[in-house]
Amino acid sequence: xxxxxxxxxxxxxxxxxxxxxxxxxxxxxxxxxxxxxxxxxxxxxxxxxxxxxxxxxxxxxxxxxxxxxxxxxxxxxxxxxxxxxxxxxxxxxxxxxxxxxxxxxxxxxxxxxxxxxxxxxxxxxxxxxxxxxxxxxxxxxxxxxxxxxxxxxxxxxxxxxxxxxxxxxxxxxxxxxxxxxxxxxxxxxxxxxxxxxxxxxxxxxxxxxxxxxxxxxxxxxxxxxxxxxxxxxxxxxxxxxxxxxxxxxxxx
Amino acid sequence: xxxxxxxxxxxxxxxxxxxxxxxxxxxxxxxxxxxxxxxxxxxxxxxxxxxxxxxxxxxxxxxxxxxxxxxxxxxxxxxxxxxxxxxxxxxxxxxxxxxxxxxxxxxxxxxxxxxxxxxxxxxxxxxxxxxxxxxxxxxxxxxxxxxxxxxxxxxxxxxxxxxxxxxxxxxxxxxxxxxxxxxxxxxxxxxxxxxxxxxxxxxxxxxxxxxxxxxxxxxxxxxxxxxxxxxxxxxxxxxxxxxxxxxxxxxxxxxxxxxxxxxxxxxxxxxxxxxxxxxxxxxxxxxxxxxxxxxxxxxxxxxxxxxxxxxxxxxxxxxxxxxxxxxxxxxxxxxxxxxxxxxxxxxxxxxxxxxxxxxxxxxxxxxxxxxxxxxxxxxxxxxxxxxxxxxxxxxx
Ligand SMILES: Nc1ncnc2c1ncn2[C@@H]1O[C@H](COP(=O)(O)OP(=O)(O)O)[C@@H](O)[C@H]1O
Ligand SMILES: [Mg+2]
Numbered sequence: 001x002x003x004x005x006x007x008x009x010x011x012x013x014x015x016x017x018x019x020x021x022x023x024x025x026x027x028x029x030x031x032x033x034x035x036x037x038x039x040x041x042x043x044x045x046x047x048x049x050x051x052x053x054x055x056x057x058x059x060x061x062x063x064x065x066x067x068x069x070x071x072x073x074x075x076x077x078x079x080x081x082x083x084x085x086x087x088x089x090x091x092x093x094x095x096x097x098x099x100x101x102x103x104x105x106x107x108x109x110x111x112x113x114x115x116x117x118x119x120x121x122x123x124x125x126x127x128x129x130x131x132x133x134x135x136x137x138x139x140x141x142x143x144x145x146x147x148x149x150x151x152x153x154x155x156x157x158x159x160x161x162x163x164x165x166x167x168x169x170x171x172x173x174x175x176x177x178x179x180x181x182x183x184x185x186x187x188x189x190x191x192x193x194x195x196x197x198x199x200x201x202x203x204x205x206x207x208x209x210x211x212x213x214x215x216x217x218x219x220x221x222x223x224x225x226x227x228x229x230x231x232x233x234x235x236x237x238x239x240x241x242x243x244x245x246x247x248x249x250x251x252x
Numbered sequence: 253x254x255x256x257x258x259x260x261x262x263x264x265x266x267x268x269x270x271x272x273x274x275x276x277x278x279x280x281x282x283x284x285x286x287x288x289x290x291x292x293x294x295x296x297x298x299x300x301x302x303x304x305x306x307x308x309x310x311x312x313x314x315x316x317x318x319x320x321x322x323x324x325x326x327x328x329x330x331x332x333x334x335x336x337x338x339x340x341x342x343x344x345x346x347x348x349x350x351x352x353x354x355x356x357x358x359x360x361x362x363x364x365x366x367x368x369x370x371x372x373x374x375x376x377x378x379x380x381x382x383x384x385x386x387x388x389x390x391x392x393x394x395x396x397x398x399x400x401x402x403x404x405x406x407x408x409x410x411x412x413x414x415x416x417x418x419x420x421x422x423x424x425x426x427x428x429x430x431x432x433x434x435x436x437x438x439x440x441x442x443x444x445x446x447x448x449x450x451x452x453x454x455x456x457x458x459x460x461x462x463x464x465x466x467x468x469x470x471x472x473x474x475x476x477x478x479x480x481x482x483x484x485x486x487x488x489x490x491x492x493x494x495x496x497x498x499x500x501x502x503x504x505x506x507x508x509x510x511x512x513x514x515x516x517x518x519x520x521x522x523x524x525x526x527x528x529x530x531x532x533x534x535x536x537x538x539x540x541x542x543x544x545x546x547x548x549x550x551x552x553x554x555x556x557x558x559x560x561x562x563x564x565x566x567x568x569x570x571x572x573x574x575x576x577x578x579x580x581x582x583x584x585x586x587x588x589x590x591x592x593x594x595x596x597x598x599x600x601x602x603x604x605x606x607x608x609x610x611x612x613x614x615x616x617x618x619x620x621x622x623x624x625x626x627x628x629x630x631x632x633x634x635x636x637x638x639x640x641x642x643x644x645x646x647x648x
Contacts, residue, residue: 050490071489071494072489072490073488073489073490073491073492073493073494073495074492076489076490076491076492077492081490081491082490088484088486088487088490089484089487090479090480090483090484090487091483091484092479092482092483093476093479093480093483097476097479097480100476101476101477101480101488101491101493102491102492104473104476104477104493105491105492105493106492108473109492110492110493110494111493111494111497111498112473113474113501114472114473114474115468115469115472115473115474115475115501115505116255116468116469116472117255117472117473118255118256118257118468118471118472119471119472119473119475119476120257120471121255122473161487161491162491165491165492
């Protein structure tokens with residue numbers, strides 16, 4: 001069953017056709033990678049999915065409901081979470097507080113007037129946040145200010161913040177971009193664990209073919225804003241059109 | 253205790269005690285001594301200002317300290333609160349209770365409207381919008397709304413006013429069920445005399461309640477959300493939180509605090525004018541918060557106290573007083589010192605404030621609270637763990 005259906009989506013920036021008639025269907029419980037050369041429109045597509053950009057035409061259905069015209073926080077409440085190219089975390093707050101905030105968002109919705117009881121008195125929330133931090137091996141860092149974390153830890157923290165919302169679809173925009181080899185390996189492992197333990201559907205944008213081929217079950221190749229082919233990793237590797245358009249000869 | 257953790261409770265207890273014994277603490281020098289004449293601050297009119305502007309600063313800090321949104325028009329809510337209170341005196345009676353209640357409600361309603369519009373923008377644009385609203389209110393109070401504000405003369409109570417709830421025996425000045433605000437008890441001990449005024453204590457109780465509420469807000473999930481807004485609004489919305497109502501709630505609460513302060517000002521002295529809403533008054537609130545320590549619990553109260561102290565004490569000092577202090581020095585040195593200090597006293601108190609403000613911003617970006625922490629650190633009392641906690645939660 002497909003959880004995300006993108007149909008005929010177009011988006012122009014001035015004279016530039018960033019997305020041209022994009023059709024994409026992400027099946028529930030799979031990891032779907034979207035690859036393509038720089039400027040192919042991958043980030044633009046993601047921004048359409050989370051409500052940051054409104055397409056000129058087309059439809060985006062998540063779990064049978066249209067996401068177009070909804071605010072980012074509404075789409076997040078529907079069950080789509082997003083990991084950014086550079087981790088978006090609450091840098092000034094503690095690691096623990098970073099995870100507590102999405103716990104509240106999950107439990108209480110987009111807004112609740114709760115200005116009297118202390119955060120410390122919310123035992124259930126604290127426990128949930130600690131469990132999550134333990135899962136990503138960051139419990140010992142819970143009192144640290146988030147800005148002082150390493151790049152890899154910031155990514156883990158952001159992942160924890162997304163996971164604690166129990167999303168139905170997790171979108172990842174180049175989750176290993178700019179990471180050292182070791183951090184990249186760690187992130188792949190983390191994603192594999194998440195996949196195994198939670199069975200979350202993921203759509204992942206990635207440059208690193210190593211990451212793509214070790215995680216993805218389906219791959220869509222995007223070129224100049226239009227999907228070129230969609231298939232399993234094995235087929236994609238050998239697809240002549242893909243080699244020509246994107247992979248080149250040396251990279252795989 | 254009282255739903256506060258032990259550190260917060262200690263701070264709260266200190267504030268309670270200070271507020272209650274202020275009439276004694278602020279009169280350290282014998283009443284008739286030269287120092288007492290110049291530096292004693294324990295007289296009701298000034299102490300009222302300490303606590304009332306303290307309330308204003310606490311409220312302002314809930315907005316600016318937590319969310320980082322700098323309102324440059326907060327004095328407007330203060331002014332509206334005062335007008336609402338004086339109208340209650342005119343229409344009902346001199347009882348301060350309905351006056352204070354209405355001042356909070358009126359400020360709250362205006363805050364909803366002004367906040368709703370201003371919060372469509374952030375950063376400098378938000379500040380300018382709030383400033384524009386406040387200046388608009390000020391100008392309207394002077395001109396178009398004279399039937400309500402009595403324009404330049406200012407709003408006050410006249411004999412001809414209805415005062416429908418006033419019975420014959422009632423006091424003819426603001427009171428709380430018969431306890432007059434300007435009623436006071438004077439205690440003379442040795443060379444000291446201490447004045448305990450009803451009005452001051454009413455305002456002090458409101459300060460204590462306001463401070464308590466602000467601690468609860470700071471430590472609550474909502475306080476956490478507001479700090480998260482300051483930190484990263486993008487992440488806020490992508491975890492599914494709507495920042496708008498949180499911001500509006502903070503803005504309105506903060507406006508209601510200002511309304512309360514305005515109501516109390518009118519309760520102490522039942523007249524008011526448009527100048528309370530002038531932009532310099534809004535600027536002064538910003539200075540109070542920054543001077544004391546933005547985002548800390550106690551800082552804004554300290555900042556408000558310091559400014560009101562300078563305004564009332566330093567401005568009173570004149571060359572004659574200086575000469576009397578330096579009379580033991582040779583004449584030429586006496587004259588030299590007086591010439592050097594002259595620009596900083598009397599009307600020059602703004603210069604003193606300006607220099608102090610610059611010094612704090614440059615050397616103590618955390619305000620007086622940071623200064624206090626540094627001094628504590630020198631005495632080795634600032635344990636390492638405290639510093640770590642400070643990063644996690646707003647310190648005192
Ligand atoms: N906000 C924008 N305004 C104008 N052009 C944009 C904007 N965002 C992206 N583009 C352009 O659209 C194209 C696709 O960009 P993007 O989706 O970021 O590519 P990718 O993520 O695949 O590298 C690029 O040519 C880019 O310059
Ligand atoms: Mg991109």
